[in-house]
Amino acid sequence: MLSIDFSEIGLPKSHHYLLGAIGPRPICFASTLDDKGNPNLAPFSFFNVFSSNPPIAIFSPSRSGRTGEHKDTFHNVKKTKEVVINLVDFKMAEQMSLASSPYSPEIDEFIKSGLTPIKSEKIKPFRVKESPIQLECEVIEIKELGNEGGAGNLIICKILKMHIAKRLLNDKQMIDQEKLDLIARMGGDWYCRTDKNSMFEIKKPMTSKGIGFDELPNEILNSSILSGNDLGKLAGIETLPDETKVNDFKLIELSDVFLKYEDNASALEKELHQKAKDFLLNNELEAAWKTLLSFNN
Numbered sequence: 001m002l003s004i005d006f007s008e009i010g011l012p013k014s015h016h017y018l019l020g021a022i023g024p025r026p027i028c029f030a031s032t033l034d035d036k037g038n039p040n041l042a043p044f045s046f047f048n049v050f051s052s053n054p055p056i057a058i059f060s061p062s063r064s065g066r067t068g069e070h071k072d073t074f075h076n077v078k079k080t081k082e083v084v085i086n087l088v089d090f091k092m093a094e095q096m097s098l099a100s101s102p103y104s105p106e107i108d109e110f111i112k113s114g115l116t117p118i119k120s121e122k123i124k125p126f127r128v129k130e131s132p133i134q135l136e137c138e139v140i141e142i143k144e145l146g147n148e149g150g151a152g153n154l155i156i157c158k159i160l161k162m163h164i165a166k167r168l169l170n171d172k173q174m175i176d177q178e179k180l181d182l183i184a185r186m187g188g189d190w191y192c193r194t195d196k197n198s199m200f201e202i203k204k205p206m207t208s209k210g211i212g213f214d215e216l217p218n219e220i221l222n223s224s225i226l227s228g229n230d231l232g233k234l235a236g237i238e239t240l241p242d243e244t245k246v247n248d249f250k251l252i253e254l255s256d257v258f259l260k261y262e263d264n265a266s267a268l269e270k271e272l273h274q275k276a277k278d279f280l281l282n283n284e285l286e287a288a289w290k291t292l293l294s295f296n297n
Helices: 011-021 072-080 090-099 109-113 228-235 243-253 255-260 265-281 285-296
Strands: 028-033 039-044 047-052 055-059 082-086 133-144 153-164 183-185 191-193
Touching: 028 055, 028 072, 039 072, 039 090, 039 109, 072 082, 072 133, 072 153, 082 153, 090 109, 090 183, 228 265, 228 285, 243 255, 243 285, 255 265, 265 285
Parallel strands: none
Antiparallel strands: 028 039, 028 082, 047 055, 055 153, 082 133, 133 153, 183 191
């Protein structure tokens, strides 16, 4: 592996490695006002939500790597203590990127990017009409992390009100993840999007406790067919199927496999591992386990 000591490399390389490695990063499209009421709109990918109670989001408009100067957004939130965080979907990606241009403070990025300002309900900065989700925020703390170029500034925001486009909601009035199509920042000029084709689902073990890797038999743990993800799924089962269920499955579902490889134990084991892998691909966890356990039954 390439090992990097950040004390030995300059800012450009540090920036490249960090932003290239840590991704995708959600985008805070921050709408602010200066102390004269002039609007400003700028995206930042050092951003996430950090608490539900209270609802807290944090983003970081870093100092310029070239000049060491603060961004207009930083100056605005320091003076006014208010910001709207607008989420960015694929349909507004190019307009968001245009708004990141280094315009002077008196230039209105809403006009430059062709985006539509709409009034907020609890704070003064405008929301972005085209944004699918808008967060009206009060800035409760600002933490400056350094005095040189590239230094971050943590803008800690309490979310006062959230606006969600109705088209994103399911019949229970909750956000349907497959409808979001948000974009996120990668390294360099690269972005990615959270459409249906790029997402996958893993059921979180909120109350269940899987058996764990330490309980996997060695012949499964050392399989040449099963990947780390496959083993993770197998280790997530709470209780292994009993011998009767395994034998019934073997007779009904696997009899052809055992007849085909009855004189070749090594080939049989590989074929069973491949079948188990196929079951796991379709999230048929118990069938995968029955297949694997049938080898020694």
